[in-house]
Amino acid sequence: MTPAEFREALKRQGLTQGELGRLTHSSRSMVNRWYNGVHKVP
Secondary structure, three states: OOHHHHHHHHHHOOOOHHHHHHHHHHOHHHHHHHHHHHHHOO
16 A cells, blocks of 8 residues: 555545644554555565
C-alpha cells in the first residue's frame, strides 16, 4: 500500500481533509512500521 493508496482509503471512509492531514502526519511512522512488517512476512 502506497501513501497515496492509504490516503485514498481514508478518503473513502469519509474523512475530511483536516482529519486526513492530521492522520497522515501523526500515523506516518506507524504506517511505515505496519508496511515494513507486512513485507517481512514470507
